[in-house]
Amino acid sequence: MPVQQPQYSPKQVAAALSASESSVKRWCDQGAIPTIRTVGGHRKITLDGLQEFLRKTSRGLESPQALGLPSQQPRRNGLVPGGEDPDQQLFRNALAGGDEDTCRRVIWKRVRAGEIRSDVAGYLVTDAMHGFGQAWDCDQLDAYQERRGCDICIRLINELRGDLEPIPDDAPVAIGGAPEGDPYQLPTALVELSLREAGWNAVSLGSNLPTDSFLQAIVDYQPQLVWLSVSTISDVSAFIVEENRLAEHINDDISLLVGGRALSPEVRPQLRYTAHCNGLRNLVDLASMIRPVGGL
């Protein structure tokens, strides 16, 4: 995928900053704004360069729309850090600003261009939320922006899922979720979308799920595959006991696939499971080995 930074002229940047063009040119020439020169000698400013300038000078963009960026920026100034792909930049800054329509446009543009939905969602949502984590660390993001961002992502993931072809009755069943004490909703929603798109009748049971209820769902759904998404563990010993209890009650013919940020190399050897997945693609590949299903 080409990774190209958008480039802006001093005039565009001046409009976005509500400053004069001559001031912007001066900042460029003084090195305050990292600047590229075109073959013809014109000044060009990348989004990263501009971001660096905003950070160093504690400035915000008065009119981000002058640069094609979403109009609602985070209340605290500065852009959300993350990947360099312009789509990622646009998505995460729109998400921080609560601009759901822009986020939706970016996602669907890529899906309509033929990309796999779960790849698009994983690529944009993961980058954005990791950026939110960093922005939060630097006091650049309010709690409401993070909560609202999660809600928007859940809606967008659900839209992607809802627009898929209906699953045939004989499709293999997969269920999963995040264990008790783990409130993270996005990873399990992304796993559900990935498996659904790969032809599984996949159902996410959500987050913060008590083991007994997880076991009841296994009785009710009779799945061939169970996934466990673990993003946070507050009490490692209790988690290991509960995870092993879950694994013990799962029949040998059901695969238990586990993944998530909190499953560190220290914790994993103490758990029982069929396979650990490094990411969503890895999960889909493993799932197709367990039970191949009709194409995408």
Ligand code: B12
């Ligand atoms: C949103 C968020 C929250 C929200 C979640 C809301 C919700 N509805 O989901 C809430 C408010 C609950 C929250 C709470 C807290 N959070 Co928080 N949170 C985040 C944030 C910003 C995004 C998480 C997220 O959704 N990421 C997007 C997902 C899609 O990415 P991912 O988790 O990496 O998942 C990918 C892979 O791991 C993989 N994957 C995951 N699961 C699975 C499963 C399978 C089977 C497979 C195949 C793959 C897979 O696929 C995913 C897609 O690529 C992160 C920042 C970050 N770096 O992620 C902080 C972050 C995780 N939170 C953090 C902290 C500190 C907290 C709190 C302790 C804050 C507090 N003081 O209260 C609490 C703890 C909550 C708890 N009970 O443990 C820290 C953790 C630091 C650490 N060292 O662990 C982070 C990193 C922020 C930071 N930089 O400080 N948080």
